[in-house]
């Protein structure tokens with residue numbers, strides 16, 4: 001049976017994730033209600049605005065069911081705002097902002113500052129490029145967070161290189177952690193759904209398939 005991946009569809013770039021997941025071989029469905037969570041083998045939390053998604057999660061009464069699902073081992077992939085939602089700790093949050101948590105990391109919102117607000121970079125991502133066979137992954141960062149520190153059970157999958165794809169120096173951002181994995185949670189500060197390269201989605205679909213509830 002095809003693996004079914006939900007995409008949280010409250011706000012953000014839902015459509016592009018659906019397309020990328022289908023290209024990676026999964027069935028992709030939008031998720032807006034708690035009952036729809038029961039039917040998925042994994043869930044993508046898309047980029048967008050973490051403060052807005054947080055408010056909508058509570059409004060749609062999805063926050064507690066989702067926290068339960070994460071605690072029970074549902075594979076979840078968070079991109080950008082989705083990474084913020086998975087983080088146990090957030091720097092630069094607004095008053096009252098909550099996360100779902102589950103991932104033992106501290107993220108800094110809007111970490112790259114105005115100079116490099118949005119940029120593209122070619123990254124080596126563990127399990128996706130390099131040893132895994134392919135070339136670097138072209139990634140898009142849009143008012144992205146970075147991971148400031150990680151707990152002992154968190155695997156670092158990618159860091160910011162010295163330069164962006166167009167050759168601009170990335171200064172103090174170089175070396176910052178931008179992709180992590182812990183248990184069944186995967187998070188990237190970048191948007192892999194915008195480039196047509198679906199290897200990060202394929203990694204998530206493989207992991208969701210392997211941990212499928214029968």
Ligand code: GLN
Nearest residue numbers: 047048049050080081143
């Ligand atoms: N800056 C946004 C936030 O804090 C994230 C940006 C994105 O998802 N592209 O939620």
